[in-house]
Amino acid sequence: MDDGEARTRVLDAAEELFYGRGIQTVGMDAVRGASGVALRRLYQLFPSKGALVEAYLLRRDARWRAGLAAYVDAVDAPPRERVLAVFDWLRDWFEEPGFRGCAFINSFGELGATSPEVAGAARRHKEEFFRYVTRLVAAAGAPDSAGRQVALLAEGAMTTAALTGSSAPAREARDAAAALLDAAVRR
Structure with missing residues (x-):
């Protein structure tokens, strides 16, 4: 999966989780699980939860x-x-x-x-x-x-x-x- 696809998957998952549950209750591991993007790759795309938010x-x-x-x-x-x-x-x-x-x-x-x-x-x-x-x-x-x-x-x-x-x-x-x-x- 290229960076564009991985980024879209992470943002789609983050949007569903952050909007549905709240930002503070959702960790990066939950975004990883929902997006199917490895945690290391997620942090390459978004170096912090703040950057993802x-x-x-x-x-x-x-x-x-x-x-x-x-x-x-x-x-x-x-x-x-x-x-x-x-x-x-x-x-x-x-x-x-x-x-x-x-x-x-x-x-x-x-x-x-x-x-x-x-x-x-x-x-x-x-x-x-x-x-x-x-x-x-x-x-x-x-x-x-x-x-x-x-x-x-x-x-x-x-x-x-x-x-x-x-x-x-x-x-x-x-x-x-x-x-x-x-x-x-x-x-």
């Missing part, structure tokens, strides 16, 4: 944001509806088996105080998400402040869905975002 978060960020953007880009509707599509995508995500909330909030809660890499990855992910939503909201004719408010509604929906095990927060946040957009555009 950072790589997992960076890859998850890219995949998560790309999935959201692809969903919204496929919506052939006015800009307001594209903003609201964010919440439709969140609902679908919340309904996936094994949904445990936002991996970045989870990792920050576990390690943010002790790992600058985790804290930085979580902050960058949230900053990019807020920028993305703010661009969508601006295209709908609302001010940047409304974009940040809509993003906060999405963040609240993510946390509430994780805690309740329900996708209802996506619909509720969507309704609030629609009201917010309507009020912001009327001004």
Whole structure:
């Protein structure tokens, strides 16, 4: 197996284990077992658990944001509806088996105080998400402040869905975002 395949197998295993069980409870030996990559090779690819966690978060960020953007880009509707599509995508995500909330909030809660890499990855992910939503909201004719408010509604929906095990927060946040957009555009 070449380095690319081994790296993918390790990251796939790490993502499943870290997201499903939490970062602190999963050791490198568990990642080795789940990936089928020898421990020595795993450490050649990722010299420390911290390096693996950072790589997992960076890859998850890219995949998560790309999935959201692809969903919204496929919506052939006015800009307001594209903003609201964010919440439709969140609902679908919340309904996936094994949904445990936002991996970045989870990792920050576990390690943010002790790992600058985790804290930085979580902050960058949230900053990019807020920028993305703010661009969508601006295209709908609302001010940047409304974009940040809509993003906060999405963040609240993510946390509430994780805690309740329900996708209802996506619909509720969507309704609030629609009201917010309507009020912001009327001004």
